[in-house]
Amino acid sequence: MIRTWYTAAVAPRLATARLLPTAGAGLVAGLSVLNLALGLLPVAFVIATSLVVGQVPAAVEGGIGSPAWDGLVRDFVLAAAAFCAQQVLAPVQTALGVRVKRRVDGAVRDRMLASSLRSTGIGPMEDQATLDALSEATRQVDSDFHTPGDACAGLLALLARYVRLAGFAVLLGLVSSWWSAAALVVATMVFRYGQRGGLRKYSTAWRGVVGVRRRAEYLRDVAMGPAAAKEMRVFGLSGWFGDRYEEATAQMLAPVSARRRAIYLRPYLLYTAIGLLIGAGVLIALAQGAASGDVTLTGLTLGLQAVVAALLLGEYYPESDVATQYGMQSVAALEEFEARIDAAQDLVRTEGAGEVAPDSPRAALRFEGVGFNYPGSARAVLDGLDLELPAGRSTAIVGVNGAGKTTLVKLLTRLHEPTAGVITCDGADIASLDVSAWRRQVSVVFQDFVRYELTAAENIAVGAAHVPRTEDAVRQAAREAAILDALEALPRGLDSPLSRAYEGGADLSGGQWQRIAIARSLYALQAGARVLVLDEPTSALDVRAEAAFFDRFVELTRGVTSVLISHRFSSVRRADHIVVVDQGRVAEQGSHEELLAADGHYARLFRLQAERFDDEPDAAEDPDGDRAPGTAADRNSGGRS
Numbered sequence: 001m002i003r004t005w006y007t008a009a010v011a012p013r014l015a016t017a018r019l020l021p022t023a024g025a026g027l028v029a030g031l032s033v034l035n036l037a038l039g040l041l042p043v044a045f046v047i048a049t050s051l052v053v054g055q056v057p058a059a060v061e062g063g064i065g066s067p068a069w070d071g072l073v074r075d076f077v078l079a080a081a082a083f084c085a086q087q088v089l090a091p092v093q094t095a096l097g098v099r100v101k102r103r104v105d106g107a108v109r110d111r112m113l114a115s116s117l118r119s120t121g122i123g124p125m126e127d128q129a130t131l132d133a134l135s136e137a138t139r140q141v142d143s144d145f146h147t148p149g150d151a152c153a154g155l156l157a158l159l160a161r162y163v164r165l166a167g168f169a170v171l172l173g174l175v176s177s178w179w180s181a182a183a184l185v186v187a188t189m190v191f192r193y194g195q196r197g198g199l200r201k202y203s204t205a206w207r208g209v210v211g212v213r214r215r216a217e218y219l220r221d222v223a224m225g226p227a228a229a230k231e232m233r234v235f236g237l238s239g240w241f242g243d244r245y246e247e248a249t250a251q252m253l254a255p256v257s258a259r260r261r262a263i264y265l266r267p268y269l270l271y272t273a274i275g276l277l278i279g280a281g282v283l284i285a286l287a288q289g290a291a292s293g294d295v296t297l298t299g300l301t302l303g304l305q306a307v308v309a310a311l312l313l314g315e316y317y318p319e320s321d322v323a324t325q326y327g328m329q330s331v332a333a334l335e336e337f338e339a340r341i342d343a344a345q346d347l348v349r350t351e352g353a354g355e356v357a358p359d360s361p362r363a364a365l366r367f368e369g370v371g372f373n374y375p376g377s378a379r380a381v382l383d384g385l386d387l388e389l390p391a392g393r394s395t396a397i398v399g400v401n402g403a404g405k406t407t408l409v410k411l412l413t414r415l416h417e418p419t420a421g422v423i424t425c426d427g428a429d430i431a432s433l434d435v436s437a438w439r440r441q442v443s444v445v446f447q448d449f450v451r452y453e454l455t456a457a458e459n460i461a462v463g464a465a466h467v468p469r470t471e472d473a474v475r476q477a478a479r480e481a482a483i484l485d486a487l488e489a490l491p492r493g494l495d496s497p498l499s500r501a502y503e504g505g506a507d508l509s510g511g512q513w514q515r516i517a518i519a520r521s522l523y524a525l526q527a528g529a530r531v532l533v534l535d536e537p538t539s540a541l542d543v544r545a546e547a548a549f550f551d552r553f554v555e556l557t558r559g560v561t562s563v564l565i566s567h568r569f570s571s572v573r574r575a576d577h578i579v580v581v582d583q584g585r586v587a588e589q590g591s592h593e594e595l596l597a598a599d600g601h602y603a604r605l606f607r608l609q610a611e612r613f614d615d616e617p618d619a620a621e622d623p624d625g626d627r628a629p630g631t632a633a634d635r636n637s638g639g640r641s
């Protein structure tokens with residue numbers, strides 16, 4: 001039980017308090033002193049007003065100018081000063097709290113980004129628990145509401161509240177008894193537990209539904225966002241998505257609502273009853289003291305004020321409670337996210353972080369007995385795969401959907417680590433190389449490349465963000481990818497944002513976007529990459545554009561080790577070497593002619609496309625007289641094997 005309490009209540013507070021130094025020592029010290037003052041001023045006010053009341057009989061009797069009258073006036077001025085100081089300092093507390101919030105949240109944002117990028121692989125980004133933690137960590141920060149920074153300011157604000165409680169307890173101890181003082185603290189804290197404890201349990205209930213909340217948010221974003229706008233309308237999906245969103249929202253709210261009564265009402269009634277009983281006992285003891293003459297009028301006034309003001313401290317603190325609860329939860333989620341990233345990172349093999357020779361690979365890249373299961377999956381996507389990619393040559397990889405071709409790319413770029421075997425570059429395990437340096441050596445056009453909402457030039461230059469951008473290099477890459485003319489025709493040329501969501505922005509066709517992705521990879525080659533991986537690079541290009549690209553492919557990739565993954569045999573056949581992947585292994589390999597002669601899997605796939613191609617009246621012949629599937633008919637069939 002103590003452990004549960006520590007985990008739920010103490011650990012998140014400590015984690016949040018550890019963020020305080022990011023706000024700066026001076027600011028934190030200043031706000032702490034201010035909160036201390038805001039804690040002491042109400043106590044001073046209670047003392048001064050009690051002294052005023054206590055002196056009233058003597059002042060009335062002595063009249064204006066009497067020592068009692070002067071004392072009364074002095075204490076009244078003190079009370080007024082304490083009150084005014086409190087009024088003046090409260091807004092300063094808020095202003096400094098906002099500064100603390102801003103600084104801490106800035107540091108937390110940096111930390112979130114750094115933690116996300118610390119993962120060299122993409123495994124954590126595909127893990128549900130890690131994504132839940134990330135969603136929980138970022139939610140408050142993104143909304144700028146009840147953030148970790150608010151929690152830090154809220155924790156400091158508690159200083160004022162608890163100093164006040166301690167002050168009132170001491171006053172009661174002095175005028176009544178120390179037992180009464182202790183009981184007053186207990187009564188206040190019992191009230192407080194009824195209020196604040198409920199909030200903790202309630203927010204924890206929210207944490208339990210983060211998965212379904214992510215789904216609800218996804219459904220809402222898809223329904224409202226631009227990405228699915230076309231299909232939403234054409235397929236008439238708005239109602240469908242609306243219903244699913246409502247279902248997910250109901251599913252999210254149900255467990256939280258069901259616990260509301262148990263969390264808030266019953267404990268509230270119980271703790272309020274206990275608190276009231278103890279409070280009543282304290283007041284009775286004070287009244288008895290007054291009745292017996294042990295407590296003076298000043299003492300009675302002091303005691304009464306202290307008891308009432310202290311019991312009011314059992315209430316909810318608007319400047320602190322919600323912010324600390326949700327902000328702390330965000331911090332706890334961030335720590336969980338970081339722990340998961342670290343745990344995944346521990347599995348990454350970084351034996352040497354060795355240097356990567358600028359001209360590597362000089363001999364070959366090799367997959368040696370490589371096996372791979374995706375995290376959490378028992379199925380071996382790759383199983384003892386041996387493959388050689390000779391340096392400076394082009395290798396095509398073919399295979400049915402799901403054969404593991406893209407997975408090979410993920411392993412080659414170290415987005416995942418093999419679960420068996422090694423991948424070597426000129427004999428060195430790539431796991432022993434510095435991962436960033438290795439990645440700079442490899443340029444990739446992913447099947448699902450990203451359409452960045454950046455300018456056209458930036459979209460190309462992100463291919464080698466580690467080198468200073470030069471216009472010439474960007475234009476050269478765009479020219480080689482045959483997209484330069486189209487980009488120059490945009491309203492702001494290559495400086496046009498490639499999104500209609502921005503002023504002066506333009507959108508491109510699917511094929512034009514694919515050329516941008518190709519240009520990005522060619523830009524990386526200019527910056528020094530020596531391995532080019534193209535995963536379905538021309539699936540959206542028209543016949544002529546695809547043929548033109550591959551006509552220049554040899555020239556563009558001279559001296560580069562290239563890997564082409566494609567279902568289009570018209571492209572594949574141009575490679576120096578072709579590899580067929582099936583069931584996680586290399587099933588066949590050789591040149592186009594050798595594989596046709598072998599009459600195996602490749603030959604069957606090739607003929608399948610060729611048959612369709614035969615149906616096309618304007619089918620092209622290649623120089624060898626072979627049909628060239630993929631130049632027309634496989635586009636009709638989607639080009640898929």
Ligand SMILES: Nc1ncnc2c1ncn2[C@@H]1O[C@H](COP(=O)(O)OP(=O)(O)OP(=O)(O)O)[C@@H](O)[C@H]1O
Nearest residue numbers: 126374377381399400401402403404405406407408
């Ligand atoms: N992130 C992932 N987590 C779990 N399994 C995955 C993941 N990505 C892919 N897989 C599975 O791994 C297998 C191989 O996928 P991969 O993307 O490598 O196939 P592919 O040969 O490139 O297919 P395609 O020709 O359709 O692009 C598939 O069965 C797929 O379901």
